[in-house]
Amino acid sequence: MRSLRNRLVAVTLSATLLVLLGAAALIYGMIRAALVTEFDETLLAKAKAIAALSEMDEGGFELDLTTAQMPEFEPGDRCEYFQIWGEDGASLTQSSSLVGDSLDIGGGSVDPSFRFTTLPDSRPGRQVTLTSSIRTDHGAEANSDAQPQAVVSIVVARDTLGLNQALGRLAVLLGSVTFGAALLTVVVLIVVVRIALKPVRALATQISDVDASNVSGRGELVCSIEELDPVVDRLNELLDRLKTAFAREKAFTADVAHELRTPLAGLSAALEVCSSRPRNEAAYREVILKCLGTTRAMQTMVENLLNLARAEAGQLRFQTESLDLRHFAKECWHSFGLQVAERELSVYWPGGREPIDMAIDREKLRLVLRNVFDNAVRHSNRGGKVTIKVNQGQEGAVVEIQNTGCSLVPEEAEKVFERFWKKDAVRAEGAEHCGLGLPLCRQIVEALGGSIHAFVENSSFAVKIELPLEMNAAI
């Protein structure tokens, strides 16, 4: 059962019923015992009275009882009965209400003994069996040593209709009370639980309409139930993380729009101005080439964006191929020749020449290396130095690229892996920096099972990539 309310109600109801029924049973038992005891006392009193009125003399048994004294023993409605037996078991006398019938002598280990019985006219009843000494003729005390005792058994029986009626009423009363109390418990419990859980419903309402459009303006969640504090705290933490995530997404979308708009503005202005009047072939050619360059840059940015989105959604597909890392790195570097010459950079490849064999996704590795190389070339100072080291370490391959001319401080080094991060919110010097290259590299390198870090030392910026020789990408 998942409903707290229902569980509470069921358990409490069961417990209440148990207690109430137990109490009712106890009360009933006690009252019944008292009533029966009272009944029995009356029975016994009557039996003793009859014993007192009995006499055994030479003529036999004699009972000095008139109708007027105990009218109940006359035949009639609700009449009572008695019968007396001698020691020998012979019936000595009986009440006139016993017309032709006989009572059961009863008796037992206890004297007097009481038991329920059915009266001769089928009424439910109860009888007492009393063994008593009775007066003998000479007027002497019944238990005088000198005279022989006369002992008789007296049975008096009365119907228990009154008793049963009273007990019936009691049972009904107790039953009603029990039932009523149980019902009340259920109702009260349901109401109380409903009221008590109101703050939970309020909390649910607070949470239910949170979405991207209104999460940033939201205040803290509150709930007046103390036991829910841990839940509310976690929820508030979650909301904060959600706010951050949405803000980041919003910023990312704005950044992407901006990053695409600027080159687009350049393209559109160039083409518009070029076509505003007739020009010579050389002029057209120049504009076309410039536009092509920008288009390529935008293409790279869009590819990076797509790859980044795929990497984050875990949708990158990997294919393993074997390659020689050293050779492959040189191959990737090849296309930067023009930029290197233009920026007058010196390039160093210290280290060994032995091949480093790897099983890895060729195209993803190319993407990573090109991005890191691109970063190094763009951000080094004019006339600066780029150093590329490719080595085999203990746990895999290590590629390190270092460029001079870095204006970052060491603490900022790892920030380059944040999307669109810019130092002082301004684009890095000297480049149309797209801001996605290094974050993308991290996503891919980690998906390939490796790691990538950045360091800043003495105005040099270095990126270190570690990759396992055998790719076991988490796809």
Place this chain on the structure above:
Amino acid sequence: MRVLIVEDNELLRDSLHQGLREAGFSVDAAEDGTDGLWLAETGDYDVIILDLMLPGIDGLSLLSSLRERQKGTHVLILTAKDTVEDRVTGLNLGADDYLVKPFAFEELLARTHALVRRSYRRKSPKIELGSIQIDTTRKTVALHGTPIGLTPREYALLEYLAFRSGEVVSRTEIWEHLYEFESETTSNVVDVFIKRLRDKLGTQLIQTKRGQGYVLAVEEG
């Protein structure tokens, strides 16, 4: 008229430079905020076209600095940010106009012209001074209704004098206003162009104020 472009995207900067120059402006360009600010403070531009995302000093800071130093040059902001807050911030800091990238160059040109007119307090793009009609958007001049052929430089000079008609304009002002930062014009060249204008339009129009400069005066009647 003289325009300063401060924009770090090379393709855009070069295209705007070419386009504005072909439209008859004298154009200087800076690729970062620091150079841009220096040029804006030292030069006497009619309009500054300012990108917001710049290396060095960013566009809004540049604008603030200019306004703090009471430099009233009209500024047109170019940016890829297009939210209302950005626009409002830019205008509140003292920008005169705002264009979101990418934009049509034609629109930039028209707004630049409008800002120029505004800085000389002229509403109409057409200027009529006596027998001369100048159309500042088409860059044409007519004398008594007959179109007159002027070279771009001649036109630029006439237009400037016309904008400031009635005021005495010194040679230095002419020079600073019409010629680019690195051009090698000297004030003698100004005299040459004044003479050419006089030849084409009639001497009465442009008067010399000895020791002060020139004035384009409109005679009644």
